[in-house]
Amino acid sequence: MKSCAIVILNYNGEEMLKTFLPSVCAYSTYDVWVIDNASADGSINFLKENYPQIQQIKLTENFGYAGGYNEGLAQLKGQYDYYILLNSDVEVSGDWDINMIAWMASHPAYAALQPKILSWTAKDTFDYAGAGGGFLDAYGYPYCRGRIWDTIEKDNGDYNDVIDVDWASGACMVVNATVFHQLSGFDSGFFAHMEEIDLCWRMRTSGWKISYNGSVEVYHLGGATLDRASPKKMYLNIRNSLSMIFKNENSSRFFRIFVVKSLLEHLAALSFVIQGKKEFSRAVLDAYRDFKLKKNSIEKFLPELNGREEVKRQGNVGLVFWHWKVLGKKSYGQL
Numbered sequence: 001m002k003s004c005a006i007v008i009l010n011y012n013g014e015e016m017l018k019t020f021l022p023s024v025c026a027y028s029t030y031d032v033w034v035i036d037n038a039s040a041d042g043s044i045n046f047l048k049e050n051y052p053q054i055q056q057i058k059l060t061e062n063f064g065y066a067g068g069y070n071e072g073l074a075q076l077k078g079q080y081d082y083y084i085l086l087n088s089d090v091e092v093s094g095d096w097d098i099n100m101i102a103w104m105a106s107h108p109a110y111a112a113l114q115p116k117i118l119s120w121t122a123k124d125t126f127d128y129a130g131a132g133g134g135f136l137d138a139y140g141y142p143y144c145r146g147r148i149w150d151t152i153e154k155d156n157g158d159y160n161d162v163i164d165v166d167w168a169s170g171a172c173m174v175v176n177a178t179v180f181h182q183l184s185g186f187d188s189g190f191f192a193h194m195e196e197i198d199l200c201w202r203m204r205t206s207g208w209k210i211s212y213n214g215s216v217e218v219y220h221l222g223g224a225t226l227d228r229a230s231p232k233k234m235y236l237n238i239r240n241s242l243s244m245i246f247k248n249e250n251s252s253r254f255f256r257i258f259v260v261k262s263l264l265e266h267l268a269a270l271s272f273v274i275q276g277k278k279e280f281s282r283a284v285l286d287a288y289r290d291f292k293l294k295k296n297s298i299e300k301f302l303p304e305l306n307g308r309e310e311v312k313r314q315g316n317v318g319l320v321f322w323h324w325k326v327l328g329k330k331s332y333g334q335l
Contacts, residue, residue, distance in 0.1 A: 004030040004082040004101050004174075009068045011037040014046050016088040016221070021051060023091045029098050030084070031055065035072030037062040064191035065170065073177075073185060080177050081105075087171045089221035091120055099216050100174050103162075111179040111208035112200055114168035115216035118155055126152050127220040130169025132159030132332070133212030134197070135315030139257050140245040142167065142197055143317070145212075145332040149324040153331050160214040166314050168210055170196035171220045179208060182304075187243070189294070193233060194240035201248045202301050207308025231283040238265060238287035243294070247301050262288070264321065 006028055010017065017034075024032060034047060035057045047054055057072045073083060082101055086092075096115065104113055117130040126132060131146030131153075146153045168174075173196060183202050186195040200210050242261070246254050265284050272281035303310070323329040 001078065002031065002080050003105075004084060004097065005076055005080045006030050006032045006084045006086055006097060007069070007073065007076070008032070008034045008086050008088050009037065009065060009072070010034050010039060010043050010088050011062055011068070012039045012041045012043065013088040014039075014041045014043045017043060017046060020089055020091055020221075021054075023093075024086070025051065025053075027092050027094050027096060030101070031080075033057060033072075033076070035059065035068055037064070037068045063188065066186035066190045066192065066195040067188035070185040070188055073180065077177070077181055082174055083177050083180065084172070084174050085170060087220065089120070090172055091219040092172075093217050093219075096216050096218060100213060103211075103213055104174055104176070107209075107211070109209050110211050111176045111203040112168040113174040113211045113213055114165075115172055115218050116155070116159060116212075116214045117169055117171055118217060118219050119152075120219040120221040123219055125154055127171070128152060128222055129171045129220060132214060133163055133165040134167040134169060134200075135317070136166045136197070136201075136313055137315055137317040137320040139260055139319055140241055140249075141320050143315070143320045143332075148330055148332060148335070149321060151324065151330040158333070159212075162211060162213050162215070164311075164314055165210050165212045166204070167197040167200035168212070171222075172218045175199075176208075179203060179206075187247075189298075190240045190243065191236065193236040194244055198240070198244040198247070201244065202303070204311040204313075205248065205301065206303040207305045207310060209311050231279040234280060235283040235287045238284060239291050242287070242291040243298055246291075246295060247298055260319070 033055045036044060037059050038061045047056060057075055059068060059071050063071050082104055084097055100113055100115060104110060114130050116132060117127040119125045119127045126146030128147055131144035133145045135143055145159045187198055203210060245257055269281040269284035317323060317335055323335055329335055
């Protein structure tokens with residue numbers, strides 16, 4: 001098998017490819033693949049004419065982030081030791097791929113790794129998606145070093161270290177290819193959002209560690225496919241979060257979490273109505289409705305440890321929203 005494939009998922013992203021592929025091709029050592037989710041723009045022709053060295057996997061429909069990667073990576077199964085999953089709107093830096101793969105190869109207990117992820121539009125500031133390493137609070141809400149809820153920090157060099165985390169960001173993450181396929185990849189039912197957190201949760205439950213390496217930097221535009229402040233993204237985040245927690249927690253623990261999340265998120269829906277943002281309120285209600293409709297078809301995840309021990313959650317925060325909204329703690333260092 002070859003060591004690594006850099007795999008970019010594309011959907012109508014011709015402009016993103018024009019902007020960000022130059023850095024990927026300039027600074028990457030390993031094979032670059034593009035999985036195309038049945039784009040209707042000029043993406044395929046652009047790649048063919050300008051980047052003939054990039055190999056393509058053309059899908060027949062838009063399977064979303066989760067399904068698109070699952071369908072595409074199934075065609076690469078058995079060919080590579082590692083995949084670097086890279087968003088089409090990410091600029092990379094020198095030796096980024098070599099350094100991450102070298103680290104993974106020397107740390108076989110780890111199934112996933114992310115670099116430091118900074119904002120492409122403000123390169124001294126962390127990006128929302130992954131930032132300086134991702135954690136989960138006690139209620140399944142994600143937060144990061146460098147990003148607490150909606151507050152994003154400047155990069156002052158505080159997170160240049162290497163640490164264990166709860167999840168690696170799908171904007172740029174290395175995954176052990178064998179582990180990815182053993183765990184059936186992402187949950188295709190998620191379509192998009194939260195799927196990498198769910199995968200990392202299953203990895204940890206199966207005895208694999210997740211890491212962050214702050215010596216490698218990439219720059220993420222964000223919102224290229226779906227705006228972060230859109231009702232659609234809110235819907236997917238809430239629906240998929242409920243599905244993820246239901247799948248990965250025992251029934252009694254899920255019930256306790258569900259009560260708290262339901263209270264908070266229905267209060268948020270009421271707040272949106274008061275603010276005149278009815279489309280956001282509808283997104284919350286639709287997410288709960290659709291989760292309840294699909295709940296009975298969600299299979300509880302049962303790990304195969306094969307002599308390994310479950311890797312516990314690294315996050316040590318009860319409810320991150322309480323710390324951010326009520327206690328006014330706006331940075332990771334204040335938690």
